[in-house]
Amino acid sequence: xATYVTNVTxxxxxxxxxxxxxxxxxxxxxxxxxxxxxxxxxxxTDVTTWRFILASAKCDFVNQAYFGQTLKIETNVSKxxxxxxxxxxxILDAKxxxxxxxxxxxxxxxxxxxxxxxxxxDDLRExxxxxxxxxxxxxx
Numbered sequence: 001x002a003t004y005v006t007n008v009t010x011x012x013x014x015x016x017x018x019x020x021x022x023x024x025x026x027x028x029x030x031x032x033x034x035x036x037x038x039x040x041x042x043x044x045t046d047v048t049t050w051r052f053i054l055a056s057a058k059c060d061f062v063n064q065a066y067f068g069q070t071l072k073i074e075t076n077v078s079k080x081x082x083x084x085x086x087x088x089x090x091i092l093d094a095k096x097x098x099x100x101x102x103x104x105x106x107x108x109x110x111x112x113x114x115x116x117x118x119x120x121x122d123d124l125r126e127x128x129x130x131x132x133x134x135x136x137x138x139x140x
Contacts, residue, residue: 001130001134003074003075004036004040004074004075004076004131005072005073005074005075006033006037007072009068009069009070009071010025010066010067010069010070010071011067014067019067026059026061026091026101027059027103029071030059030089030091030103034054034075034087037075037087037131038052041124041127042127043124050112051109052108052109052110054106054108055106055107056105057103057104058103059103059104061100062099062100063098070095071093071094072091072092073090073092074089074090074092075089076088076133080128080132081120082120083109083118083119083120084107084120086105086107087103087105087106088104089105109121
């Protein structure tokens with residue numbers, strides 16, 4: 001099982017009046033991790049061929065993050081369905097490994113011309129399989 005890793009550095013504009021990363025910024029970090037994973041899977045960012053929609057997103061905040069901090073986002077697949085798959089993300093402090101947040105995303109394979117979800121292609125299913133967590137590794 002592989003884990004896809006994305007690093008982000010917290011910008012000043014992503015913090016709030018309390019001095020820590022604003023809760024909305026975490027969803028931007030999770031989007032960045034998803035897009036980079038899609039590229040790794042062979043799906044580019046050309047909007048004319050884009051095939052994914054986000055059906056659900058969740059983030060649990062465990063510890064605070066701050067301006068200038070480098071965050072490591074580990075992304076895995078927790079479930080592959082017929083027309084969708086579930087991603088799980090662990091946001092960690094890149095230096096200490098401290099858990100900052102846990103995220104989840106339900107991604108649907110979608111045809112924008114017909115406005116309908118479609119079955120995951122076999123090649124995508126196979127590529128996603130490389131990132132699937134075993135039952136013992138699932139994020140609780």
